[in-house]
Amino acid sequence: MEEEKKDLDKGAIGMWMILGGLAGIILLIVLVYLAGNIINDILGLIASSLLVFSLLSILVGILMIMEENSSNKTTEKEQYIENINAFQEEYDKCVDMMGIVKSDIEITLLESALHSFEVEISHYLWVADDCIQLFPMAEYYRAYETSSVSRPDVSELQLKSVPIDSILYFEEMGELRKYATVSGGGTSLKGALLGYAIAEDVGAIIGSREPITTKIVSEDDRRIELVYKNKEGEIENLEFKHDAYDVFKQLIPLKEFRKIVSLNTVQSTKSGAVTETQKSQTAKEKLKQLKELKAEGLITEEEYSEQKKKVLESL
Numbered sequence: 495m496e497e498e499k500k501d502l503d504k505g506a507i508g509m510w511m512i513l514g515g516l517a518g519i520i521l522l523i524v525l526v527y528l529a530g531n532i533i534n535d536i537l538g539l540i541a542s543s544l545l546v547f548s549l550l551s552i553l554v555g556i557l558m559i560m561e562e563n564s565s566n567k568t569t570e571k572e573q574y575i576e577n578i579n580a581f582q583e584e585y586d587k588c589v590d591m592m593g594i595v596k597s598d599i600e601i602t603l604l605e606s607a608l609h610s611f612e613v614e615i616s617h618y619l620w621v622a623d624d625c626i627q628l629f630p631m632a633e634y635y636r637a638y639e640t641s642s643v644s645r646p647d648v649s650e651l652q653l654k655s656v657p658i659d660s661i662l663y664f665e666e667m668g669e670l671r672k673y674a675t676v677s678g679g680g681t682s683l684k685g686a687l688l689g690y691a692i693a694e695d696v697g698a699i700i701g702s703r704e705p706i707t708t709k710i711v712s713e714d715d716r717r718i719e720l721v722y723k724n725k726e727g728e729i730e731n732l733e734f735k736h737d738a739y740d741v742f743k744q745l746i747p748l749k750e751f752r753k754i755v756s757l758n759t760v761q762s763t764k765s766g767a768v769t770e771t772q773k774s775q776t777a778k779e780k781l782k783q784l785k786e787l788k789a790e791g792l793i794t795e796e797e798y799s800e801q802k803k804k805v806l807e808s809l
Contacts, residue, residue, distance in 0.1 A: 509555065718735070
């Protein structure tokens with residue numbers, strides 16, 4: 495507390511010294527203006543002394559303020575590190591108390607409920623009591639939710655538990671697009687000069703051509719949607735980055751939407767009926783249309799969720 499007061503006093507003193515120096519320079523200008531051409535040795539000595547004193551006062555004031563700012567930055571950094579360590583300690587205690595399994599399986603959940611924008615939060619994933627368990631890792635909160643003045647409340651971190659029997663399906667959405675970009679093929683002055691030095695005009699023409707390079711660019715907007723029924727029987731969904739796809743295929747392979755449709759097709763064919771197959775295919779087409787309407791902004795997120803719920807309940 496005393497150290498903060500000293501830094502505050504030092505900054506205030508520095509500001510007053512700067513103001514005093516500026517006042518001295520203004521006073522000097524006024525004296526010179528009033529004296530006019532009547533400048534004797536005494537007046538010149540006073541003016542010179544006042545100018546030197548004013549400039550020194552301004553310089554010292556600036557140095558004092560810079561020193562205070564540097565001290566404040568050091569204090570902020572120390573406080574930031576202290577908050578990081580405190581959060582990590584609270585997180586570890588919370589994990590131990592809740593019995594969280596720090597598994598080798600890590601997937602990225604896309605969350606927007608607690609934020610005004612979508613964020614990517616890595617989660618531990620493990621299976622216990624016939625449920626898929628998810629708990630957020632500390633990295634995101636350390637990097638983006640901790641500062642020199644605040645840190646996350648670990649009590650707000652939620653354990654998500656989804657019974658496997660309640661899972662309706664998981665599905666891959668979006669696509670991976672790859673395309674080639676071509677650059678180069680222009681002219682190079684350096685190459686032209688070098689070519690001319692070796693083979694004159696023809697060398698200049700050939701040497702000026704820059705090599706053409708091709709680069710493959712990938713755009714990946716794939717994500718995984720996990721759809722399930724909660725305890726109240728209402729349909730909910732979680733969205734993950736594509737890193738969850740292989741995890742779900744290994745843990746709950748029979749819940750993949752494409753596989754469900756295929757199994758229904760086989761069963762319907764064996765029984766001689768096509769009603770269930772047609773129903774599944776129609777539902778899939780409706781869901782696809784709904785996604786396209788939402789992506790084009792023709793329906794809202796609420797309308798999309800409501801209509802999707804109706805389609806799924808019809809299965």
